[in-house]
Amino acid sequence: MIDNAVTHIKAHPNDTGLVYCLSREQCSDTAKAFNAAEITNHAIYHAGLSVATRNVNQTAWSSGRVKFLIATSAFGLGINKPDVRFVILLALPPSIFHYAQLIGRAGRDCAPALSYLMFTFGDRFRWYFLWSKEGNRAGYLIKFKNLWHIIHYALNFVACRRVLLLNHFNEQFHSRNCAGVLATLSHGCDNCSERKTDPVMRDVNSIAIKVVEICQYWETKNITCGRSFYQLVSILSGSVKNDRFKVQNIATPNYGLLKSRRWNRDLVGIFLSLLMSKLIIFEENHENSCTRLNTDSYIVLGDQHWRCSSPKFARLFMALPKNVKIPAK
């Protein structure tokens, strides 16, 4: 991840920016990595530093003596530096709301600015761990949904990112206007810039019902292993690995439902992230019942799985490439 950030900053040495990390430790490690790459025009800002040091570093950034700050997300509230040209996130924020706040610190002068979200899929476990200590199930579910909304956004290589972002805040925007912004403010989002045709919104509820059937089968058969996110992707894609769960997973109902060149594994992953964000499926963390040595994540039925079969709610839309087909029911 850091290599991409280094590449961007080396290509734009005079740009002012912000690099956001999840923790103080990640700030320190990131600063060391930039130094090793001979990028030294930065300073750190986080709550672990003394007030005096924070003030010195913030002033150095505000005045342009250092070009970018490596900070935790607390930095930036109340700061209105108009010429921030880039915001780089080096970890998954907990929600689209947090994400919008962070990237909104770039380009306040209406000149072009870039935002990058660089994360690992495993970042979610940090949030799970943090929230589980709060002991509030209802609050956890809301945070879980919000987290998977940003994961759905981050994994998505089909939908216009402006559409995803603005729809989240109940604002309407059509992707055809995304690249159109190119002429005036900046270029389109990465998804609109890199594709030749608009995606189409398709009702994927019938596939969601099949995923619910898989989870119900697991529970009926008391199957506790081989139920990770990636294993569910493999079951739907009909591409299980030659591991100890191979026979079990091939025997799962709806195995290979999305086995198609067009429904590649990444697209299946986007679809499942949508189901997570709607609480149709849910990811739990348990002690690994096979090894008993560590925790493992399991896909289970989500609290809202019934919606797929409810005449009132049985609609679930997702942006898909035009040539991707919904399997027959």
Ligand SMILES: [Zn+2]
């Ligand atoms: Zn777009």
